């Protein structure tokens with residue numbers, strides 16, 4: 219998807235970054251008093267989600283830049299923090315939860331980066347170790363041609379040892395990041411899926427091969443890496459295809475350089491189903507065997523998840539016995555039956571991941 | 587309203603002109619009988635067309651009845667020749683509304699006809715109010731969609747075999763599938779909730795199996811059950827629903843069957859009630875024991891203790907699906 223129109227919030231229209239973005243994009247631009255009229259016109263279109271990917275609204279982040287990842291009490295959360303640089307995405311994955319998360323969904327980018335840097339400075343002075351990512355409400359690397367924010371953040375994080383930045387992506391926009399002095403305080407992370415799913419469900423995303431190529435290059439430049447098998451999608455033949463992805467991963471990437479690998483199966487709020495049905499009539503992923511989970515999201519029937527996870531974890535462990543694998547939002551029963559232990563036996567999931575970050579990225583608390 | 591009462595020759599009335607027809611009522615037999623015995627109590631309303639012809643505004647069935655019993659003329663109320671068409675239509679609708687509650691299809695027809703003269707829905711709503719139609723925008727949209735359906739589906743809406751919500755779902759299907767589902771519901775008469783469940787299952791299953799809904803419910807095992815002369819309607823319905831669920835959710839079905847087998851193998855006494863978590867999603871299983879005496883209590887406790895080592899019980903708690911290979 220390409221951005222066709224730029225809307226600039228009047229409040230930040232004269233910010234140097236706003237002017238830079240305007241010049242860099244060189245597309246029709248309009249300064250607006252408030253986003254209401256943009257929201258209204260997008261909402262009235264037959265495909266507001268698709269339309270929201272073609273307009274960019276640059277504005278000020280009026281809320282917190284650093285926020286806790288929204289977990290629920292029923293499933294084990296990893297204690298991750300989100301750095302809120304912008305919202306939505308230029309790619310178009312069928313399963314993307316952002317389609318029903320924002321009303322209306324719209325590309326927004328925050329230009330008050332001095333406030334963001336101040337929020338980070340605050341995090342860096344705390345005693346708690348933090349794992350912070352930009353890839354929850356957007357893809358971490360789609361903004362680089364508009365504003366190389368990741369490059370700025372990598373350098374910012376390189377100067378401290380309190381927190382680690384995770385850049386999570388399905389793109390390969392890494393060239394300008396490779397030679398930066400990162401001090402291993404940035405983890406370059408890719409979401410992985412089978413070729414079949416990438417081809418049919420991840421519109422505009424890089425191929426598996428390209429993602430692994432990019433990861434290999436980052437490894438050469440000594441970046442720590444992470445991978446996310448999320449969403450795992452059940453379909454005939456999927457297990458063999460996930461094994462193939464795991465093989466390709468470990469054929470090219472040194473497991474000792476992987477900070478963590480996460481697993482999560484496809485889950486969605488019920489209203490996403492209608493959106494997927496309308497926007498992607500050829501996609502069958504919503505016709506899996508889902509039940510309503512304890513948090514109200516649709517999830518694969520638990521025995522099915524147990525069986526799927528067990529196979530994938532066993533294979534990852536076979537290829538890379540020492541690698542840290544964790545679940546995104548699963549419960550103790552899943553952990554116990556598939557991993558053989560509970561996070562609480564090791565101080566909880568946040569502690570497990572903090573330790574992985576300490577080991578791989580050289581984090582220290584202020585009191586160390 | 588100023589009418590002119592007049593005796594009109596039946597041959598001058600164009601019965602094929604349905605411009606103002608709203609009613610979906612068809613049989614005229616009972617009316618014919620009453621007209622031949624008592625006469626016309628309520629004369630039809632006609633609107634003059636051309637020099638000597640008439641168009642029916644209200645009383646389509648009464649006129650048909652008169653013709654059937656061989657009358658050559660009847661007394662009628664004639665509207666002024668300069669009356670505006672929208673007002674004639676309004677009169678036709680109001681006349682029906684005052685006699686009985688319009689069914690959904692009649693309301694849909696009324697909306698469509700009003701739409702020929704009124705530009706937008708706000709006008710239709712306010713005009714409708716004057717002539718006794720209670721409308722709102724959402725309802726108007728639903729009626730419009732209903733009106734697009736085939737006559738056979740509309741007939742089933744009139745006869746209450748297919749409720750409005752289901753009819754509107756059928757509107758989203760291809761014509762052949764909509765017809766076949768309507769026929770299927772007509773045959774087996776499922777309740778509204780069953781219709782909703784079946785419709786969702788067949789829609790999703792057709793997507794999963796890359797076939798049309800009509801093919802899915804007309805042929806193969808479902809077609810065979812429908813055509814089985816040895817089964818009554820409720821047996822067919824039960825079997826088809828079970829079959830659809832099994833095909834749509836094979837792993838869940840497989841697991842539930844396994845759970846039932848394991849539970850049966852435990853041979854729990856009737857006074858011990860074992861329940862898994864809803865959808866097997868949570869971690870909390872529950873066991874309820876009922877007892878009347880200390881002796882009975884002790885017996886149940888003994889059973890529970892033995893359960894802890896029973897392989898079938900352990901199997902249940904593991905939530906493991908056997909022969910997993912087939913699932914992916």
Ligand code: SF4
Nearest residue numbers: 307309310311314357
């Ligand atoms: S890459 Fe991520 S954020 Fe972008 S569309 Fe896909 S799932 Fe959504």
